[in-house]
Amino acid sequence: MPAAKKKTTTASASPERRRELLTIAAEVFAAHGYNATTVRRIADEAGMLAGSLYYHFDSKESMLDEILSSFLTELWDGYDAVLAAVLGPRETIEALVTESFREIDRHRAAVAIYQKESKHLAAQPRFGYLADSQQKFKKAWLGTLERGVAGGAFRADLDIRLTYRFVRDTVWVAASWYRPGGQHSPEEIARQYLSMVLDGIAVRT
C-alpha cells in the first residue's frame, strides 16, 4: 500500500493507454478550450464511448489536472537545472528562454491550455500549484532581471515589472501559433526571440 491515499480505482491498467488518452485530450482542450470540450468529443477522438473514459480517469477535471501538472513538473526540471547552474544574468535569460521554447515544442497542447485556462483555474484549490508555479517563475525571472540591471547587463531605465511581463508573455504566447515540425526548431526560435528582446529590432544608429 503506497503512501498516496488516491483512489486506486482509476490508477489501474496500462499507463500507456492513459498517456495516449491524455495526449488526445490535451489536443482537444487546446483546440477548443477546456469548457467547450465535451468528454464525448475526447472519447470520439479516442474511438471509445464517453463513459469508457471513466475507467481511466476520475473526471474531466482530473484529465486537465494531470495534463497541466505533468507539464509543469517537466518544465521545472529544466528550469531548476538552469537556475542551479548560476550563470550570468544574460546567460540565464538565454537559457530560460531556450528551455521554454523546448518545452513548447514538447508540450504544445499543454502550454496552450495553460495559457488560456491557468488564470481562472489558479483560484481553485485543486489547481493551487499553478499559482505556486507562477510565483516561483516570477521570482526567478525578476531576480535575474534585477541581477542584470545591477550588474550593468540590462538597461536600468526600463520598468522591471513591465519588462518581466512582456518577456514572460511573449515566450508563452508562442504556443498559440507554434507547430512542432515546422520550419524553425525551438532553438532557432529562441535565438531569434532573444536577439529581438535583448538587442531590439531597430538598426543601431
Added chain:
Amino acid sequence: MPAAKKKTTTASASPERRRELLTIAAEVFAAHGYNATTVRRIADEAGMLAGSLYYHFDSKESMLDEILSSFLTELWDGYDAVLAAVLGPRETIEALVTESFREIDRHRAAVAIYQKESKHLAAQPRFGYLADSQQKFKKAWLGTLERGVAGGAFRADLDIRLTYRFVRDTVWVAASWYRPGGQHSPEEIARQYLSMVLDGIAVRT
C-alpha cells in the same frame, strides 16, 4: 400608417441600457471566459433576471458579437487614421502600438475576450469579421516591417514573420494584466514597450 414594421432584431430599446449591459457582460466574459459565463451570472451582475436580458439581446452570442464587433470598429478607426498618415516605418510602428495600448485601456474586457476566444470563433460564419480583421492587421504590420527593413530602419537578419508574431502577441497579451487607472498610462506603457522592442533590453556594448 398601418404598414407593418419588421422586427429590428431587438435593436430597439434605449441604447444606453444596452451599453451598460454589454459593459457588464464583457467584464464577466473577460473574467471567466465566454463559455464558462452563464447568462444568469450576467443578469445577476446587472441586477435583473436571466430572462430579462432577452428583452435587450437576441442571445448570449449576440452579446459577444456586439462586444467584439464594436471593439474592432473602434480599433480600426484608430488604425486606419494612422495608416492613412503614411509615416515612416518606425513612426508607423510607434503609432500603431500606442493606438493599441490606448484601445486596451478603453476596451480592456473586449480585448481580453478577443484574445481568448477569437481563434475558435473566427471559424463560425457569424464571426467571420474576426478573421478579416486579423488579415488586415497582418497586412498592415508585415507591410510596415518590410518597409522598415527595406529602408534600413529595421534589422534585416530577423525572420520578419516571427518578428510580426512576437510584436503582435505581446501588445495584445497586455490586456490580460492591464488594469485601467493603474500606475502607468497607456502611452507610458507603449513608450516602454516600444523602447524594449525597438532597442532591446540589453545595454549596448
Added chain:
Amino acid sequence: MPAAKKKTTTASASPERRRELLTIAAEVFAAHGYNATTVRRIADEAGMLAGSLYYHFDSKESMLDEILSSFLTELWDGYDAVLAAVLGPRETIEALVTESFREIDRHRAAVAIYQKESKHLAAQPRFGYLADSQQKFKKAWLGTLERGVAGGAFRADLDIRLTYRFVRDTVWVAASWYRPGGQHSPEEIARQYLSMVLDGIAVRT
C-alpha cells in the same frame, strides 16, 4: 352594480377595438394553432406591443374564450331557429347543414380553432361550454337521424352513430380549407355536400 362579478378592468373602452383585436387573434390562432401563437405575434399583427393587449383582455386564454363562445352563441341562434321550426328529418338535416356552412363562412377562423382545440379544451372547466355544446349538437343530430330512419327517410342499415360522426366531421372540417369569397357560396357548398351525403356519389343503377 350588475349581477356579474367580472373584473371591470378589461371591460372598458370601445367594443369595436376589441372586435378588431379578436378578429386578428382568431386569424392567427387559426393559422398557427393556439399554443404556437404568441401574444407578441397577435400584437404585432395589430400594430401594438404585446403588453398593450392586456389593456383589452385579461389573458391570452380569455381571447380564445371570447372567440369560441361568441361563435357558439351565434351558431346556436341559427340552430335553435331551425330546430324550433320542426321540419321533417331530411329538411332538418338540410337546414342544419346549410346553417353550418353559413357559420363557417362567417366565422371561418373560429371554426378552425374550434376544430383543432376543442377536444382538449373541453376538459378545462372554463371551457365546459364546449362539451355542453357538443352534447346538444349530438342530441339534435342523432335525434333527427333517428326520426329519419323511423320515418323511412333514411336508410336503416347504417350504424347511426357512425353516420352521425361522418356527417358532423365532414361539415366542420370544411373550415380548414374554406376561403370566404371563393368560387362557391356557402349555400352552394351545402347543396353539393347534401347531395353527396343524401344520395351518394355513385351513379344509380
Added chain:
Amino acid sequence: MPAAKKKTTTASASPERRRELLTIAAEVFAAHGYNATTVRRIADEAGMLAGSLYYHFDSKESMLDEILSSFLTELWDGYDAVLAAVLGPRETIEALVTESFREIDRHRAAVAIYQKESKHLAAQPRFGYLADSQQKFKKAWLGTLERGVAGGAFRADLDIRLTYRFVRDTVWVAASWYRPGGQHSPEEIARQYLSMVLDGIAVRT
C-alpha cells in the same frame, strides 16, 4: 479499424427501445398536441428523465419527424399496391378507403398528429415530405374520381374538387374518434363509410 465512424445521428441504440419510446411519444402528441406536449411529459410516461430521451433522439422535433415519416412510408406501401393493381374507379376508391381505415387502425396516434399538425409543418423544409405526400394523394384521388366520372361510375353533376375534399377529410378525421379494439373493425367502418359515400344515406325513391 481505427477509421472514425461519423455520428449516426443517435440512430444507434436498440431499435426496440426507440419504437417503444416513439409509441409513447405519439400517444402523448396525439392526446395533447405537439406544441403542448413537453418532453418531460413524454419522459414521465416512459419512466425516465427528460434528458434521457436525448440519448435516443436528437430532439423533440426529430421524434415527431420519425413518427410521421414512418407512418407515411407504411401508408404509401399500401396505397401504391392498390394503385398498381389498376382496378376500376369504384373498386379503387373502395380499396383506398379500406386501406386508409386499416392504417388508422394501426397508426391511430400518428394519423391524429398528422391531421392536426401537418398543415403548418408542411411549410418547414424538414417536413417537406408531408406536402409531397399530400400532392401524390390528391393526384391519386382526383385521378380516380375523374376516371369514374368519365366512365359513368360516378355522378357528373358534382364538383369533383369538392367531392375530393369531402371524401379525403371524412376518412382521416375518423382518427380523432377511432379507438382500436372497439366495436367496429376497420374493414367494417370502411364498408359503412363507403356505403354512405357511394350510395347516400337517404332511402332511394
Added chain:
DNA sequence: CATGAATGAGAGTTCATTCAT
C-alpha cells in the same frame, strides 16, 4: 391607450457522470 422594461415559470437541450452488464 399604449409603451418599455422587467418578471418568473418553465421549456428544450446539453453534458459530466454513474453503473450494471
Added chain:
DNA sequence: AATGAATGAACTCTCATTCAT
C-alpha cells in the same frame, strides 16, 4: 476495458403577464 443506457443538474432561451409612466 468498454458499452449502453440512464441520471440530474445546469444551461440558454421563450413567453404570458405585470406595471410604472
